[in-house]
Amino acid sequence: MxxxxxxxxxxxxxxxxxxxxxxxxxxxxxxxxxxxxxxxxxxxxxxxxxxxxxxxxxxxxxxxxxxxxxxxxxxxxxxxxxxxxxxxxxxxxxxxxxxxxxxxxxxxxxxxxxxxxxVGGSVKEGYYVERCQTCGQCKLAYTGGICPIARCSKSLLNGPCGGSTGGKCEISPEVDCAWQLIIDRLRYLDQMDRYEELADIADWSKNRDGGPRKMIREDFQR
Amino acid sequence: MAGSDFEPTIVAFCCHYCAYGAADLAGSMRLQYPANIRIIRLPCSGKVTPIFLLRAFEKGADGVYVAGCMEGDCHFILGNLVAKPRVIYAKRLIAEVGLEPERLEMFNMSAAMGPKFADVAREFTERIRQLGPSPLNKKFQNKKDQAA
CATH class of the missing domain: 3.40.50.2300 (Response regulator)
Known part of the structure:
Protein backbone atom coordinates (compact mmCIF):
# COMPACT_ATOMS: atom_id res chain seq x y z
CA MET A 1 0.00 0.00 0.00
CA VAL A 119 5.10 1.96 -0.93
CA GLY A 120 5.33 -0.62 1.77
CA GLY A 121 3.57 -2.86 4.21
CA SER A 122 2.97 -3.32 7.90
CA VAL A 123 5.28 -5.09 10.33
CA LYS A 124 2.50 -4.85 12.91
CA GLU A 125 -0.40 -2.49 13.50
CA GLY A 126 0.85 1.08 13.29
CA TYR A 127 4.37 0.13 12.08
CA TYR A 128 5.10 0.39 8.36
CA VAL A 129 8.20 -0.23 6.28
CA GLU A 130 9.24 0.45 2.71
CA ARG A 131 9.30 -2.51 0.34
CA CYS A 132 8.91 -1.16 -3.20
CA GLN A 133 10.20 1.85 -5.07
CA THR A 134 7.99 1.36 -8.16
CA CYS A 135 11.05 1.12 -10.42
CA GLY A 136 8.95 -0.34 -13.22
CA GLN A 137 11.10 -3.46 -13.77
CA CYS A 138 10.56 -5.96 -11.00
CA LYS A 139 13.68 -7.95 -10.20
CA LEU A 140 12.35 -9.99 -7.32
CA ALA A 141 12.50 -13.26 -9.30
CA TYR A 142 16.30 -13.00 -9.31
CA THR A 143 16.79 -11.73 -5.80
CA GLY A 144 14.95 -14.23 -3.63
CA GLY A 145 11.89 -12.01 -3.29
CA ILE A 146 13.87 -9.21 -1.62
CA CYS A 147 14.07 -5.92 -3.47
CA PRO A 148 17.57 -4.53 -3.94
CA ILE A 149 16.20 -1.23 -5.27
CA ALA A 150 14.00 -0.40 -2.29
CA ARG A 151 15.92 -2.12 0.47
CA CYS A 152 19.56 -1.60 -0.43
CA SER A 153 20.51 1.95 0.57
CA LYS A 154 22.46 2.29 -2.67
CA SER A 155 19.92 0.36 -4.78
CA LEU A 156 22.76 -1.85 -5.99
CA LEU A 157 21.86 -4.49 -8.56
CA ASN A 158 25.01 -6.54 -8.00
CA GLY A 159 25.69 -6.31 -4.30
CA PRO A 160 26.66 -6.25 -1.60
CA CYS A 161 29.02 -3.32 -1.29
CA GLY A 162 31.89 -3.03 1.16
CA GLY A 163 29.65 -1.34 3.72
CA SER A 164 27.90 -4.58 4.63
CA THR A 165 29.00 -5.70 8.09
CA GLY A 166 27.50 -8.52 10.10
CA GLY A 167 24.38 -8.46 7.94
CA LYS A 168 23.81 -4.76 8.57
CA CYS A 169 24.11 -1.71 6.34
CA GLU A 170 26.77 0.91 7.01
CA ILE A 171 24.16 3.68 7.17
CA SER A 172 22.73 2.33 10.43
CA PRO A 173 23.07 -0.77 12.59
CA GLU A 174 19.26 -0.94 12.50
CA VAL A 175 19.11 -1.35 8.72
CA ASP A 176 19.54 -4.85 7.32
CA CYS A 177 21.90 -5.23 4.37
CA ALA A 178 19.43 -6.13 1.59
CA TRP A 179 22.12 -8.09 -0.26
CA GLN A 180 22.89 -10.15 2.83
CA LEU A 181 19.17 -10.96 3.03
CA ILE A 182 19.13 -11.80 -0.69
CA ILE A 183 22.12 -14.13 -0.46
CA ASP A 184 20.76 -15.86 2.64
CA ARG A 185 17.41 -16.38 0.98
CA LEU A 186 18.83 -17.58 -2.35
CA ARG A 187 21.02 -20.03 -0.47
CA TYR A 188 17.97 -21.25 1.45
CA LEU A 189 16.05 -21.66 -1.84
CA ASP A 190 19.05 -23.40 -3.41
CA GLN A 191 19.09 -20.74 -6.12
CA MET A 192 22.59 -19.37 -5.64
CA ASP A 193 23.11 -19.72 -9.38
CA ARG A 194 20.85 -16.68 -9.74
CA TYR A 195 23.26 -14.69 -7.59
CA GLU A 196 26.12 -15.64 -9.91
CA GLU A 197 24.35 -14.06 -12.91
CA LEU A 198 25.28 -10.43 -13.33
CA ALA A 199 22.27 -8.17 -13.51
CA ASP A 200 22.12 -6.01 -16.61
CA ILE A 201 22.30 -2.28 -16.38
CA ALA A 202 18.84 -1.15 -15.30
CA ASP A 203 16.65 0.75 -17.71
CA TRP A 204 15.88 3.69 -15.48
CA SER A 205 13.60 5.22 -18.10
CA LYS A 206 10.99 2.80 -16.80
CA ASN A 207 11.47 4.38 -13.41
CA ARG A 208 10.40 8.00 -12.78
CA ASP A 209 13.43 9.13 -14.79
CA GLY A 210 11.47 8.51 -17.98
CA GLY A 211 8.80 11.06 -17.02
CA PRO A 212 5.26 10.40 -15.77
CA ARG A 213 4.21 6.79 -16.44
CA LYS A 214 0.92 5.23 -17.43
CA MET A 215 -0.53 1.76 -17.69
CA ILE A 216 -3.32 0.94 -20.12
CA ARG A 217 -5.39 -2.23 -20.40
CA GLU A 218 -6.60 -2.32 -24.01
CA ASP A 219 -9.53 -4.62 -23.27
CA PHE A 220 -11.02 -1.95 -21.01
CA GLN A 221 -10.76 0.84 -23.58
CA ARG A 222 -14.03 1.88 -25.21
CA MET B 1 -3.39 32.10 37.14
CA ALA B 2 -7.02 31.13 37.42
CA GLY B 3 -9.73 33.30 38.89
CA SER B 4 -11.00 32.18 42.29
CA ASP B 5 -14.46 31.52 40.79
CA PHE B 6 -13.09 28.95 38.37
CA GLU B 7 -14.57 25.49 38.80
CA PRO B 8 -13.05 23.13 36.26
CA THR B 9 -15.16 20.75 34.24
CA ILE B 10 -13.46 17.38 34.12
CA VAL B 11 -14.50 14.40 32.06
CA ALA B 12 -13.43 10.99 33.38
CA PHE B 13 -13.65 8.02 31.05
CA CYS B 14 -14.02 5.16 33.51
CA CYS B 15 -13.77 1.45 32.85
CA HIS B 16 -16.84 -0.42 34.03
CA TYR B 17 -14.76 -3.12 35.72
CA CYS B 18 -12.56 -0.91 37.88
CA ALA B 19 -12.77 2.88 38.13
CA TYR B 20 -16.55 2.94 37.73
CA GLY B 21 -16.82 0.43 40.56
CA ALA B 22 -14.27 2.44 42.54
CA ALA B 23 -16.41 5.56 42.08
CA ASP B 24 -19.40 3.63 43.35
CA LEU B 25 -17.40 2.40 46.32
CA ALA B 26 -16.19 5.92 47.06
CA GLY B 27 -19.86 6.89 47.23
CA SER B 28 -20.76 3.97 49.50
CA MET B 29 -17.84 4.89 51.75
CA ARG B 30 -19.16 8.47 51.94
CA LEU B 31 -15.83 9.78 50.67
CA GLN B 32 -15.79 13.41 49.63
CA TYR B 33 -14.43 14.26 46.21
CA PRO B 34 -14.95 17.33 44.02
CA ALA B 35 -18.20 17.60 42.10
CA ASN B 36 -16.26 18.67 39.00
CA ILE B 37 -15.91 15.16 37.65
CA ARG B 38 -18.29 14.01 34.89
CA ILE B 39 -18.01 10.27 34.58
CA ILE B 40 -18.49 8.46 31.28
CA ARG B 41 -18.68 4.71 31.73
CA LEU B 42 -16.89 2.55 29.20
CA PRO B 43 -16.95 -1.23 28.86
CA CYS B 44 -13.13 -1.09 29.03
CA SER B 45 -10.53 1.69 28.98
CA GLY B 46 -9.38 0.12 25.68
CA LYS B 47 -12.57 1.54 24.13
CA VAL B 48 -10.96 4.97 24.27
CA THR B 49 -9.60 6.34 21.02
CA PRO B 50 -7.99 9.77 20.62
CA ILE B 51 -11.18 11.25 19.14
CA PHE B 52 -13.10 10.53 22.40
CA LEU B 53 -10.57 12.61 24.28
CA LEU B 54 -10.38 15.38 21.67
CA ARG B 55 -14.17 15.72 21.53
CA ALA B 56 -14.26 16.26 25.30
CA PHE B 57 -11.78 19.13 24.97
CA GLU B 58 -13.59 20.44 21.91
CA LYS B 59 -16.82 20.65 23.92
CA GLY B 60 -15.06 22.68 26.58
CA ALA B 61 -13.73 20.24 29.17
CA ASP B 62 -10.87 21.77 31.17
CA GLY B 63 -9.37 18.38 31.93
CA VAL B 64 -9.89 14.80 30.83
CA TYR B 65 -8.71 11.53 32.29
CA VAL B 66 -9.02 7.88 31.51
CA ALA B 67 -9.21 5.46 34.42
CA GLY B 68 -8.55 1.82 33.71
CA CYS B 69 -7.69 -1.33 35.62
CA MET B 70 -4.32 -1.98 37.24
CA GLU B 71 -1.81 -3.10 34.60
CA GLY B 72 -2.09 -6.84 34.20
CA ASP B 73 -5.62 -6.92 35.63
CA CYS B 74 -7.69 -5.87 32.59
CA HIS B 75 -10.95 -7.79 32.32
CA PHE B 76 -10.27 -8.01 28.58
CA ILE B 77 -6.60 -8.84 29.15
CA LEU B 78 -4.98 -5.95 27.26
CA GLY B 79 -7.52 -3.09 27.15
CA ASN B 80 -5.73 -0.80 29.58
CA LEU B 81 -2.43 -1.39 27.78
CA VAL B 82 -4.15 -0.38 24.54
CA ALA B 83 -5.48 2.80 26.18
CA LYS B 84 -2.14 3.89 27.65
CA PRO B 85 -0.27 4.72 24.39
CA ARG B 86 -3.45 6.25 22.98
CA VAL B 87 -3.63 8.69 25.87
CA ILE B 88 0.06 9.53 25.38
CA TYR B 89 -0.59 10.07 21.65
CA ALA B 90 -3.64 12.26 22.39
CA LYS B 91 -1.48 14.37 24.72
CA ARG B 92 0.64 15.18 21.68
CA LEU B 93 -2.47 15.99 19.65
CA ILE B 94 -3.76 18.49 22.21
CA ALA B 95 -0.28 19.99 22.57
CA GLU B 96 -0.32 20.66 18.80
CA VAL B 97 -3.57 22.54 19.28
CA GLY B 98 -1.98 24.61 22.04
CA LEU B 99 -3.52 23.00 25.13
CA GLU B 100 -1.27 21.84 27.96
CA PRO B 101 -0.72 18.06 27.74
CA GLU B 102 -1.11 17.96 31.54
CA ARG B 103 -4.84 18.48 31.01
CA LEU B 104 -5.01 14.83 29.95
CA GLU B 105 -3.95 11.83 32.03
CA MET B 106 -4.40 8.12 32.50
CA PHE B 107 -4.84 6.49 35.92
CA ASN B 108 -4.99 2.86 36.99
CA MET B 109 -7.05 1.54 39.88
CA SER B 110 -9.07 -1.48 40.90
CA ALA B 111 -12.77 -1.57 41.79
CA ALA B 112 -11.72 -1.97 45.44
CA MET B 113 -9.88 1.38 45.43
CA GLY B 114 -12.65 3.79 46.40
CA PRO B 115 -10.25 6.05 48.33
CA LYS B 116 -7.85 6.10 45.36
CA PHE B 117 -10.71 7.22 43.08
CA ALA B 118 -11.45 10.09 45.44
CA ASP B 119 -7.73 10.97 45.69
CA VAL B 120 -7.32 11.00 41.92
CA ALA B 121 -10.44 13.17 41.53
CA ARG B 122 -9.12 15.63 44.12
CA GLU B 123 -5.56 15.76 42.80
CA PHE B 124 -6.58 16.06 39.16
CA THR B 125 -9.15 18.77 39.93
CA GLU B 126 -6.46 20.67 41.81
CA ARG B 127 -4.04 20.27 38.90
CA ILE B 128 -6.60 21.67 36.44
CA ARG B 129 -7.51 24.48 38.85
CA GLN B 130 -3.82 25.48 38.81
CA LEU B 131 -3.70 25.34 35.00
CA GLY B 132 -6.80 27.53 34.75
CA PRO B 133 -9.72 27.26 32.36
CA SER B 134 -9.27 25.76 28.94
CA PRO B 135 -9.38 28.42 26.23
CA LEU B 136 -12.17 26.31 24.71
CA ASN B 137 -14.33 26.45 27.85
CA LYS B 138 -16.97 28.79 26.45
CA LYS B 139 -19.17 28.61 29.55
CA PHE B 140 -16.41 30.08 31.69
CA GLN B 141 -15.37 32.60 29.04
CA ASN B 142 -19.00 33.84 28.70
CA LYS B 143 -19.33 34.15 32.46
CA LYS B 144 -16.11 36.14 32.57
CA ASP B 145 -17.29 38.39 29.73
CA GLN B 146 -20.62 39.00 31.48
CA ALA B 147 -18.86 39.86 34.71
CA ALA B 148 -16.67 42.34 32.83
Whole structure:
Protein backbone atom coordinates (compact mmCIF):
# COMPACT_ATOMS: atom_id res chain seq x y z
CA MET A 1 0.00 0.00 0.00
CA UNK A 2 0.93 3.65 -0.28
CA UNK A 3 2.05 4.97 3.07
CA UNK A 4 1.33 8.55 4.03
CA UNK A 5 2.38 10.41 7.13
CA UNK A 6 0.48 13.37 8.50
CA UNK A 7 2.10 16.71 7.87
CA UNK A 8 3.13 18.80 10.86
CA UNK A 9 0.02 20.44 12.33
CA UNK A 10 1.52 23.92 12.00
CA UNK A 11 2.03 23.41 8.27
CA UNK A 12 -1.59 22.31 7.77
CA UNK A 13 -2.82 25.32 9.76
CA UNK A 14 -0.72 27.62 7.60
CA UNK A 15 -2.14 26.26 4.34
CA UNK A 16 -5.66 26.90 5.67
CA UNK A 17 -5.02 30.52 6.62
CA UNK A 18 -7.77 32.79 5.34
CA UNK A 19 -10.31 29.99 4.86
CA UNK A 20 -13.49 29.91 6.95
CA UNK A 21 -15.17 26.76 5.68
CA UNK A 22 -13.48 23.66 4.37
CA UNK A 23 -14.09 20.03 3.53
CA UNK A 24 -11.78 17.56 5.26
CA UNK A 25 -11.78 14.62 2.91
CA UNK A 26 -10.55 11.18 3.91
CA UNK A 27 -9.62 8.31 1.63
CA UNK A 28 -10.81 4.76 2.29
CA UNK A 29 -7.83 3.19 0.51
CA UNK A 30 -4.21 2.66 1.53
CA UNK A 31 -4.06 5.58 3.96
CA UNK A 32 -6.98 4.16 5.94
CA UNK A 33 -5.00 0.95 6.40
CA UNK A 34 -1.90 2.83 7.55
CA UNK A 35 -4.11 4.83 9.95
CA UNK A 36 -3.34 8.30 8.61
CA UNK A 37 -6.10 9.15 6.14
CA UNK A 38 -9.29 7.27 6.98
CA UNK A 39 -12.50 8.27 8.69
CA UNK A 40 -10.91 8.28 12.14
CA UNK A 41 -8.01 10.45 10.98
CA UNK A 42 -10.52 12.86 9.41
CA UNK A 43 -12.35 13.24 12.72
CA UNK A 44 -9.16 13.68 14.73
CA UNK A 45 -7.66 16.29 12.39
CA UNK A 46 -10.97 18.16 12.09
CA UNK A 47 -11.32 18.27 15.85
CA UNK A 48 -7.77 19.59 16.22
CA UNK A 49 -8.30 22.23 13.55
CA UNK A 50 -11.59 23.38 15.07
CA UNK A 51 -10.04 23.64 18.53
CA UNK A 52 -6.98 25.46 17.33
CA UNK A 53 -8.95 28.03 15.33
CA UNK A 54 -11.62 28.42 18.05
CA UNK A 55 -8.89 29.12 20.55
CA UNK A 56 -7.56 31.92 18.36
CA UNK A 57 -11.04 33.40 17.93
CA UNK A 58 -11.03 32.58 14.21
CA UNK A 59 -13.45 29.67 13.92
CA UNK A 60 -13.26 27.22 11.06
CA UNK A 61 -16.33 25.44 9.80
CA UNK A 62 -15.59 21.91 8.71
CA UNK A 63 -17.50 19.32 6.71
CA UNK A 64 -16.12 15.83 7.24
CA UNK A 65 -16.33 13.10 4.63
CA UNK A 66 -14.46 10.00 3.58
CA UNK A 67 -14.79 8.50 0.11
CA UNK A 68 -13.89 4.98 -0.94
CA UNK A 69 -10.81 6.08 -2.90
CA UNK A 70 -9.67 9.52 -3.98
CA UNK A 71 -7.61 8.15 -6.87
CA UNK A 72 -10.74 7.16 -8.79
CA UNK A 73 -12.94 9.74 -10.60
CA UNK A 74 -16.19 7.95 -9.73
CA UNK A 75 -15.55 8.33 -6.01
CA UNK A 76 -14.22 11.89 -6.29
CA UNK A 77 -17.54 12.68 -7.99
CA UNK A 78 -19.35 11.89 -4.72
CA UNK A 79 -18.35 15.25 -3.24
CA UNK A 80 -19.61 17.42 -6.10
CA UNK A 81 -22.57 18.62 -4.00
CA UNK A 82 -20.33 19.63 -1.13
CA UNK A 83 -17.45 21.33 -2.93
CA UNK A 84 -19.41 24.46 -4.06
CA UNK A 85 -20.22 25.15 -0.37
CA UNK A 86 -16.62 25.15 0.83
CA UNK A 87 -13.62 27.37 0.20
CA UNK A 88 -11.07 24.56 0.09
CA UNK A 89 -10.64 20.81 0.34
CA UNK A 90 -8.10 19.40 2.78
CA UNK A 91 -7.35 15.92 1.50
CA UNK A 92 -6.00 13.13 3.65
CA UNK A 93 -5.17 10.99 0.62
CA UNK A 94 -1.79 10.28 -0.94
CA UNK A 95 -0.48 12.70 -3.55
CA UNK A 96 -2.50 10.95 -6.26
CA UNK A 97 -5.76 11.49 -4.42
CA UNK A 98 -5.08 15.17 -3.78
CA UNK A 99 -4.42 15.68 -7.49
CA UNK A 100 -7.62 13.91 -8.52
CA UNK A 101 -9.61 16.25 -6.29
CA UNK A 102 -7.71 19.26 -7.62
CA UNK A 103 -8.27 18.23 -11.24
CA UNK A 104 -11.99 17.53 -10.83
CA UNK A 105 -12.76 20.72 -8.91
CA UNK A 106 -10.63 23.29 -10.67
CA UNK A 107 -12.09 26.33 -8.87
CA UNK A 108 -11.52 25.00 -5.36
CA UNK A 109 -8.03 24.63 -3.92
CA UNK A 110 -7.14 21.12 -2.73
CA UNK A 111 -4.49 20.94 -0.04
CA UNK A 112 -2.60 17.86 1.15
CA UNK A 113 -2.72 16.94 4.84
CA UNK A 114 -0.28 14.06 4.35
CA UNK A 115 3.23 13.60 3.10
CA UNK A 116 3.17 10.58 0.81
CA UNK A 117 6.21 8.66 1.91
CA UNK A 118 6.59 5.22 0.35
CA VAL A 119 5.10 1.96 -0.93
CA GLY A 120 5.33 -0.62 1.77
CA GLY A 121 3.57 -2.86 4.21
CA SER A 122 2.97 -3.32 7.90
CA VAL A 123 5.28 -5.09 10.33
CA LYS A 124 2.50 -4.85 12.91
CA GLU A 125 -0.40 -2.49 13.50
CA GLY A 126 0.85 1.08 13.29
CA TYR A 127 4.37 0.13 12.08
CA TYR A 128 5.10 0.39 8.36
CA VAL A 129 8.20 -0.23 6.28
CA GLU A 130 9.24 0.45 2.71
CA ARG A 131 9.30 -2.51 0.34
CA CYS A 132 8.91 -1.16 -3.20
CA GLN A 133 10.20 1.85 -5.07
CA THR A 134 7.99 1.36 -8.16
CA CYS A 135 11.05 1.12 -10.42
CA GLY A 136 8.95 -0.34 -13.22
CA GLN A 137 11.10 -3.46 -13.77
CA CYS A 138 10.56 -5.96 -11.00
CA LYS A 139 13.68 -7.95 -10.20
CA LEU A 140 12.35 -9.99 -7.32
CA ALA A 141 12.50 -13.26 -9.30
CA TYR A 142 16.30 -13.00 -9.31
CA THR A 143 16.79 -11.73 -5.80
CA GLY A 144 14.95 -14.23 -3.63
CA GLY A 145 11.89 -12.01 -3.29
CA ILE A 146 13.87 -9.21 -1.62
CA CYS A 147 14.07 -5.92 -3.47
CA PRO A 148 17.57 -4.53 -3.94
CA ILE A 149 16.20 -1.23 -5.27
CA ALA A 150 14.00 -0.40 -2.29
CA ARG A 151 15.92 -2.12 0.47
CA CYS A 152 19.56 -1.60 -0.43
CA SER A 153 20.51 1.95 0.57
CA LYS A 154 22.46 2.29 -2.67
CA SER A 155 19.92 0.36 -4.78
CA LEU A 156 22.76 -1.85 -5.99
CA LEU A 157 21.86 -4.49 -8.56
CA ASN A 158 25.01 -6.54 -8.00
CA GLY A 159 25.69 -6.31 -4.30
CA PRO A 160 26.66 -6.25 -1.60
CA CYS A 161 29.02 -3.32 -1.29
CA GLY A 162 31.89 -3.03 1.16
CA GLY A 163 29.65 -1.34 3.72
CA SER A 164 27.90 -4.58 4.63
CA THR A 165 29.00 -5.70 8.09
CA GLY A 166 27.50 -8.52 10.10
CA GLY A 167 24.38 -8.46 7.94
CA LYS A 168 23.81 -4.76 8.57
CA CYS A 169 24.11 -1.71 6.34
CA GLU A 170 26.77 0.91 7.01
CA ILE A 171 24.16 3.68 7.17
CA SER A 172 22.73 2.33 10.43
CA PRO A 173 23.07 -0.77 12.59
CA GLU A 174 19.26 -0.94 12.50
CA VAL A 175 19.11 -1.35 8.72
CA ASP A 176 19.54 -4.85 7.32
CA CYS A 177 21.90 -5.23 4.37
CA ALA A 178 19.43 -6.13 1.59
CA TRP A 179 22.12 -8.09 -0.26
CA GLN A 180 22.89 -10.15 2.83
CA LEU A 181 19.17 -10.96 3.03
CA ILE A 182 19.13 -11.80 -0.69
CA ILE A 183 22.12 -14.13 -0.46
CA ASP A 184 20.76 -15.86 2.64
CA ARG A 185 17.41 -16.38 0.98
CA LEU A 186 18.83 -17.58 -2.35
CA ARG A 187 21.02 -20.03 -0.47
CA TYR A 188 17.97 -21.25 1.45
CA LEU A 189 16.05 -21.66 -1.84
CA ASP A 190 19.05 -23.40 -3.41
CA GLN A 191 19.09 -20.74 -6.12
CA MET A 192 22.59 -19.37 -5.64
CA ASP A 193 23.11 -19.72 -9.38
CA ARG A 194 20.85 -16.68 -9.74
CA TYR A 195 23.26 -14.69 -7.59
CA GLU A 196 26.12 -15.64 -9.91
CA GLU A 197 24.35 -14.06 -12.91
CA LEU A 198 25.28 -10.43 -13.33
CA ALA A 199 22.27 -8.17 -13.51
CA ASP A 200 22.12 -6.01 -16.61
CA ILE A 201 22.30 -2.28 -16.38
CA ALA A 202 18.84 -1.15 -15.30
CA ASP A 203 16.65 0.75 -17.71
CA TRP A 204 15.88 3.69 -15.48
CA SER A 205 13.60 5.22 -18.10
CA LYS A 206 10.99 2.80 -16.80
CA ASN A 207 11.47 4.38 -13.41
CA ARG A 208 10.40 8.00 -12.78
CA ASP A 209 13.43 9.13 -14.79
CA GLY A 210 11.47 8.51 -17.98
CA GLY A 211 8.80 11.06 -17.02
CA PRO A 212 5.26 10.40 -15.77
CA ARG A 213 4.21 6.79 -16.44
CA LYS A 214 0.92 5.23 -17.43
CA MET A 215 -0.53 1.76 -17.69
CA ILE A 216 -3.32 0.94 -20.12
CA ARG A 217 -5.39 -2.23 -20.40
CA GLU A 218 -6.60 -2.32 -24.01
CA ASP A 219 -9.53 -4.62 -23.27
CA PHE A 220 -11.02 -1.95 -21.01
CA GLN A 221 -10.76 0.84 -23.58
CA ARG A 222 -14.03 1.88 -25.21
CA MET B 1 -3.39 32.10 37.14
CA ALA B 2 -7.02 31.13 37.42
CA GLY B 3 -9.73 33.30 38.89
CA SER B 4 -11.00 32.18 42.29
CA ASP B 5 -14.46 31.52 40.79
CA PHE B 6 -13.09 28.95 38.37
CA GLU B 7 -14.57 25.49 38.80
CA PRO B 8 -13.05 23.13 36.26
CA THR B 9 -15.16 20.75 34.24
CA ILE B 10 -13.46 17.38 34.12
CA VAL B 11 -14.50 14.40 32.06
CA ALA B 12 -13.43 10.99 33.38
CA PHE B 13 -13.65 8.02 31.05
CA CYS B 14 -14.02 5.16 33.51
CA CYS B 15 -13.77 1.45 32.85
CA HIS B 16 -16.84 -0.42 34.03
CA TYR B 17 -14.76 -3.12 35.72
CA CYS B 18 -12.56 -0.91 37.88
CA ALA B 19 -12.77 2.88 38.13
CA TYR B 20 -16.55 2.94 37.73
CA GLY B 21 -16.82 0.43 40.56
CA ALA B 22 -14.27 2.44 42.54
CA ALA B 23 -16.41 5.56 42.08
CA ASP B 24 -19.40 3.63 43.35
CA LEU B 25 -17.40 2.40 46.32
CA ALA B 26 -16.19 5.92 47.06
CA GLY B 27 -19.86 6.89 47.23
CA SER B 28 -20.76 3.97 49.50
CA MET B 29 -17.84 4.89 51.75
CA ARG B 30 -19.16 8.47 51.94
CA LEU B 31 -15.83 9.78 50.67
CA GLN B 32 -15.79 13.41 49.63
CA TYR B 33 -14.43 14.26 46.21
CA PRO B 34 -14.95 17.33 44.02
CA ALA B 35 -18.20 17.60 42.10
CA ASN B 36 -16.26 18.67 39.00
CA ILE B 37 -15.91 15.16 37.65
CA ARG B 38 -18.29 14.01 34.89
CA ILE B 39 -18.01 10.27 34.58
CA ILE B 40 -18.49 8.46 31.28
CA ARG B 41 -18.68 4.71 31.73
CA LEU B 42 -16.89 2.55 29.20
CA PRO B 43 -16.95 -1.23 28.86
CA CYS B 44 -13.13 -1.09 29.03
CA SER B 45 -10.53 1.69 28.98
CA GLY B 46 -9.38 0.12 25.68
CA LYS B 47 -12.57 1.54 24.13
CA VAL B 48 -10.96 4.97 24.27
CA THR B 49 -9.60 6.34 21.02
CA PRO B 50 -7.99 9.77 20.62
CA ILE B 51 -11.18 11.25 19.14
CA PHE B 52 -13.10 10.53 22.40
CA LEU B 53 -10.57 12.61 24.28
CA LEU B 54 -10.38 15.38 21.67
CA ARG B 55 -14.17 15.72 21.53
CA ALA B 56 -14.26 16.26 25.30
CA PHE B 57 -11.78 19.13 24.97
CA GLU B 58 -13.59 20.44 21.91
CA LYS B 59 -16.82 20.65 23.92
CA GLY B 60 -15.06 22.68 26.58
CA ALA B 61 -13.73 20.24 29.17
CA ASP B 62 -10.87 21.77 31.17
CA GLY B 63 -9.37 18.38 31.93
CA VAL B 64 -9.89 14.80 30.83
CA TYR B 65 -8.71 11.53 32.29
CA VAL B 66 -9.02 7.88 31.51
CA ALA B 67 -9.21 5.46 34.42
CA GLY B 68 -8.55 1.82 33.71
CA CYS B 69 -7.69 -1.33 35.62
CA MET B 70 -4.32 -1.98 37.24
CA GLU B 71 -1.81 -3.10 34.60
CA GLY B 72 -2.09 -6.84 34.20
CA ASP B 73 -5.62 -6.92 35.63
CA CYS B 74 -7.69 -5.87 32.59
CA HIS B 75 -10.95 -7.79 32.32
CA PHE B 76 -10.27 -8.01 28.58
CA ILE B 77 -6.60 -8.84 29.15
CA LEU B 78 -4.98 -5.95 27.26
CA GLY B 79 -7.52 -3.09 27.15
CA ASN B 80 -5.73 -0.80 29.58
CA LEU B 81 -2.43 -1.39 27.78
CA VAL B 82 -4.15 -0.38 24.54
CA ALA B 83 -5.48 2.80 26.18
CA LYS B 84 -2.14 3.89 27.65
CA PRO B 85 -0.27 4.72 24.39
CA ARG B 86 -3.45 6.25 22.98
CA VAL B 87 -3.63 8.69 25.87
CA ILE B 88 0.06 9.53 25.38
CA TYR B 89 -0.59 10.07 21.65
CA ALA B 90 -3.64 12.26 22.39
CA LYS B 91 -1.48 14.37 24.72
CA ARG B 92 0.64 15.18 21.68
CA LEU B 93 -2.47 15.99 19.65
CA ILE B 94 -3.76 18.49 22.21
CA ALA B 95 -0.28 19.99 22.57
CA GLU B 96 -0.32 20.66 18.80
CA VAL B 97 -3.57 22.54 19.28
CA GLY B 98 -1.98 24.61 22.04
CA LEU B 99 -3.52 23.00 25.13
CA GLU B 100 -1.27 21.84 27.96
CA PRO B 101 -0.72 18.06 27.74
CA GLU B 102 -1.11 17.96 31.54
CA ARG B 103 -4.84 18.48 31.01
CA LEU B 104 -5.01 14.83 29.95
CA GLU B 105 -3.95 11.83 32.03
CA MET B 106 -4.40 8.12 32.50
CA PHE B 107 -4.84 6.49 35.92
CA ASN B 108 -4.99 2.86 36.99
CA MET B 109 -7.05 1.54 39.88
CA SER B 110 -9.07 -1.48 40.90
CA ALA B 111 -12.77 -1.57 41.79
CA ALA B 112 -11.72 -1.97 45.44
CA MET B 113 -9.88 1.38 45.43
CA GLY B 114 -12.65 3.79 46.40
CA PRO B 115 -10.25 6.05 48.33
CA LYS B 116 -7.85 6.10 45.36
CA PHE B 117 -10.71 7.22 43.08
CA ALA B 118 -11.45 10.09 45.44
CA ASP B 119 -7.73 10.97 45.69
CA VAL B 120 -7.32 11.00 41.92
CA ALA B 121 -10.44 13.17 41.53
CA ARG B 122 -9.12 15.63 44.12
CA GLU B 123 -5.56 15.76 42.80
CA PHE B 124 -6.58 16.06 39.16
CA THR B 125 -9.15 18.77 39.93
CA GLU B 126 -6.46 20.67 41.81
CA ARG B 127 -4.04 20.27 38.90
CA ILE B 128 -6.60 21.67 36.44
CA ARG B 129 -7.51 24.48 38.85
CA GLN B 130 -3.82 25.48 38.81
CA LEU B 131 -3.70 25.34 35.00
CA GLY B 132 -6.80 27.53 34.75
CA PRO B 133 -9.72 27.26 32.36
CA SER B 134 -9.27 25.76 28.94
CA PRO B 135 -9.38 28.42 26.23
CA LEU B 136 -12.17 26.31 24.71
CA ASN B 137 -14.33 26.45 27.85
CA LYS B 138 -16.97 28.79 26.45
CA LYS B 139 -19.17 28.61 29.55
CA PHE B 140 -16.41 30.08 31.69
CA GLN B 141 -15.37 32.60 29.04
CA ASN B 142 -19.00 33.84 28.70
CA LYS B 143 -19.33 34.15 32.46
CA LYS B 144 -16.11 36.14 32.57
CA ASP B 145 -17.29 38.39 29.73
CA GLN B 146 -20.62 39.00 31.48
CA ALA B 147 -18.86 39.86 34.71
CA ALA B 148 -16.67 42.34 32.83
Missing amino acids: VIGERKPFEEILKTLEGHKKILVLGCGGCVTVCLTGGDDAVRVLSSQLKMSRDKDGNPLEIIEKTVERQCDPEYVEEIHDIVPDVEAVLSLACGAGVQYVAERYAKTPAYPALDTTF
